[in-house]
Amino acid sequence: MRGNSLRWWPAALVVVVAAAVTAAAAGDHNFHRDFDAVWGKGNARFQDGGRMVELTLDEQTGARLQSKDRFLFGRFDLEIKLVRGESAGTITSFYICSGGARHDEVDFEFLGNVSGEPYLLHTNIFSDGKGEREQQFVLWFDPTADFHTYSILWNPHNIILYIDGTPIRVFKNNEAYGVAFPTRQPVHVFASIWNAEEWATQGGRVKTDWSRAPFVATYRRYNVTNACVWDATAGASRCAGGGWMSQRMDWWSWMTLNWVRMNYMAYDYCADRKRFPHRFPAECIIPIGRT
Ligand SMILES: *[C@@H]1O[C@H](CO)[C@@H](O)[C@H](O)[C@H]1NC(C)=O
Ligand SMILES: *[C@@H]1O[C@H](CO)[C@@H](O)[C@H](O)[C@H]1NC(C)=O
Secondary structure: OHHHHHHHHHHHHHHHHHHHHHHHHHOOOOHHHHEEEEEOHHHEEEEHHHOEEEEEEOOOOOEEEEEOOOEEEEEEEEEEEOOOOOOOOEEEEEEEEOOOOOOOEEEEEEEOOOOOOOOEEEEEEEEOOEOOOOEEEOOOOOOOOOOEEEEEEEOOOEEEEEEOOEEEEEEEOOHHHOOOOOOOOOEEEEEEEEEOOOOOHHHHOOOOOHHHOOEEEEEEEEEOOOEEEEEOOOOEEEEOOOOHHHOOOOHHHHHHHHHHHHHHEEEEHHHOOOOOOOOOOHHHHOOOOOO
16 A cells, blocks of 8 residues: 555646646747737737737738747647738738748638628648648638637647647548658748738739728737647757647548538639649548548
């Protein structure tokens, strides 16, 4: 008995300490402290002590926030309420990107629309500088009426994009089949709003109506409780949280993902025969084993 309780002591202590750290970090999101406004500084308005931020697009500029920390793997969550009413030509985004010539990047880009017409969610994944992996979705809710949680989970096994906890896209680590997967380059987290009227709304046919500016998107509840923070000096990362590093799609996740694909997918590069008349990219055709 005595031997047992002694042996259990250290484990119990570790659990308690880990729980305390997680609890502190979980409630501790702050855009003002954790991000730099790297573009359009005046159009990033921090509120609620930095826990919320409004990014504004007007005729002069948009705005972009970049996380001070870099991460090598992580689960990145935040809540966004998109531009209300007329939003054609605007793009509101949340993404991770390594920068560099052969960059890795995972994108959520919300393409605005004329008043009353739905937003289009454009996603893309770059690995080792190669992108062209677009998937687009319509949403099953009005993203301008309230906040919704958008998440990027990135671990050595897969990248999963979630909306309110529902997986909408998976990019598996298929390095074994010669498809580059991001595992080496630390990323910054970005949030931005910008004008892309040349291509965004209905293929660029609808232009931004500047008489309706400023266009405002609101972000809150940035959460990187579960992530590995990159330490450039040490050339290594410090990881926090448990479980997420080995998280993969289970049976229920595939069921819900297929529900999204069947009902809300607007475009999939892996199904675009016009674009790939001879051969789809490797990750579209290799036996990816949906298990
Ligand atoms: C952050 O996310 C983790 C799980 O990924 C969760 O346990 C925690 O409650 C979240 N914190 C906040 C403030 O939402
Ligand atoms: C805007 O609305 C039209 C009509 O419903 C739709 O076809 C389009 O995908 C929507 N989004 C964009 C960005 O054009």
